[in-house]
Amino acid sequence: MQALYAQLLVGLINGSFYALLSLGLAVIFGMLNIINFAHGALYMMGAFCAYFLLNLTGIGYWWALIIAPVAVGIFGMILERTMLQWLAGLDHLYGLLLTFGIALIVQGVFQNYFGSSGLPYAIPDYPEIGGFRGLQGGMNLGFMFLPIYRGWVVVFSLVVCLATWFLIEKTRLGAYLRAATENPTLVRAFGINVPRMITLTYGLGVGLAALAGVLSAPINQVRPLMGADLIIVVFAVVVIGGMGSIMGSIITGFALGVIEGLTKYFYPEASNTVVFVLMVLVLLVKPTGLTGRAA
Template sequence: MDISLSAVLSQAMLGLNNGAFYALLSLGLAVIFGMLNVVNFSHGAFYMLGAFGALIGFDYLGHWLGDEGLRMNFWVALLVIPLLVGLVGVAIERTLLSRLYQVDHLYGLLLTFGLALILEGLFTNYFNVSGEPYNGKPPILEGALNLGFMFFPKYRLFSIVLSLLVCFGVWWLVERTRLGAYLRAGTENPDVARAFGIDVPLLRTLTYFLGVALAGLAGVVAAPIYAVSPTMGADLIIIVFAVVVIGGMGSIMGAIVTGLGLGLLEGVVKVFYPPLANTVIFIVMALVLLWRPAGLFGKEA
C-alpha cells in the first residue's frame, strides 16, 4: 500500500482536531470526578446543550423575540452559552447532586445518567434527530490555510488553538492558584477546610459549574463543525469516558494529554487501517488498564 507522508500528516491534523474536543470534554469530566468524586454521565448532555444554545441563539432567538435581526453571533455565544450551561449545572448540583456526596458513587452515576436521558428526550421532541447545521460561523474563520501538505480549514485550526488554551488555562487555575488550592482542599479534606473557614458547599458548586461550563464551551465550538443533534453528546460520551480512564480518573493533565494523543492516534490509524480507527481507543484503554489500572497519570489506590 502506497501511503504518502502528506496523507499521514493530513489525517494527523484532523485527528488533532478531534483530540482537542476529546481533551476539552475529558477535562470537564476529570475536574468533576477529581474534585467531587461524581461520575458525571450527563456530561455529554451538557455538551449537547452548549451546541443547541449556539444554534438557538443564532437561528431561533430573533424569531421568538419577533425580530429576525436579533441574533446571537458566535463570539457572544462563546462567552454566554458556557455560563448559561454552567448555571443549569449549578441548579442540578444544588438541588440533586449535593444530597448524594455522602453515599456510594453509583447513585451519582445513576442520577446523572437519568438526567442525560431526560435532556436528550426533551430536545428530541422539539428538534430533528438527524441534526441541524449551525450557520453562524464567523466570516473571519471561513476558508482554509495552506499548510504545505494540505489545505486546513481555518475554523478547525481555531478550535484546536482555543481548546489548548482553555485546557492549559484550567490546569493552571486548579494546580497553580490559590483558588485551585482551596478547591482541592475543600474536596480532599472537607472537615479540615471547614475548620479554616472555607465554604466547602460553595467550592463544590463552583467545581461543578466549571466542569459543566467546559462541556458547554466544547458544544459551542463543535456546533460549526458537526451537525447539532440531541444525540451528539451520547455519541461522544463513551469515547470521552475512555479518555478519562486511560489518562487516570480525576487527572487534569492526564485528560489533556490523553485526549490529544488519542485523537492523533485515531487520525493516523485511519490512513493505515480505517476499520480499526473506531476501536483503537478502546484497545488502548484495555492495554493501559492491564498494565496500569489507575491510568497513565492516575494515582494508585
C-alpha cells in the same frame, strides 16, 4: 500525504473535545466524587445553546462562545443544588445512576423537538481581518490546506485547557479547590465555603463541556445525540489517563485524538474502536491508568 495530514487534524480536533470533556469529568470527580454521565448531554446543550442564540436572537458565534458555557454552567449548578448535593456520603454509583437519568431526560426532550438529524451551524464570517472573513476559508501551508476554523478549534481548546490547568494548579482559588478535594472538613474549618466551591466546580466542569459543544457545532452539526456516544469514548479516555492529574487528562485527550486520526488513515475499519482497544491494553499493562493513583 495530504489525506494523512487531514486525518491528523481531525484527530487533533477530536482530541481537543476529549481533553475538554475529560478535564471537566476529572475536576468534577475530584470535588463531588461523581462521574458525570450527563456530561455528553450538557455538551450537546452547549451546541444547541449556540444554535438558539443565532437563530432566535441573532447573537453570533463569538458571543455564543461566552454565553453558552455560562448558561449551561448555571443550568449545571441548578442541577447540583437541587439533586446532586443530596448524594453526598452515598455510594459513588448513585451519582452515576442519577446523572445517567439526567442525560436520558435532556437527550429525550431534545430528540422530541428536533428528531435525530443534524442542524447546520455556519462558521462565523466576521470580523474581517486582512483577506479573511472571520474563521471561514483556509490557507495553504505548503504541505497541506488548513481550514481556518479547524485550526482555531485546536488552538483555542489548548489555550482553554492550559488556562484551566493554571487556575487549578497555580492560583489561590485552585489551592483551595485542591485542598477541599483532599479534606473538605478541614478546609471548612478554615472558614471556606466548601459547598459553594463544589457548586462552582460543577458549573466549571459543565461549562467546559458546553464550550466544547459550541466549538463542535460548525464541524459536527447540532444533534440531540451528539454527546451520547462521545461520552462513552471520553470514559475510556478517563480510564486510560486516570483522573488524578489535570495535565494528564489534557495530554491523554489530545494524544488519543491523534492516535484515532492516524488509525482513520492507516486502518479506517478500526477507527471507531481504537480508543477502546487501547483502554484494554492499558488495563492489562498498568491497571491504575497512565497517570492515575490507585483507586
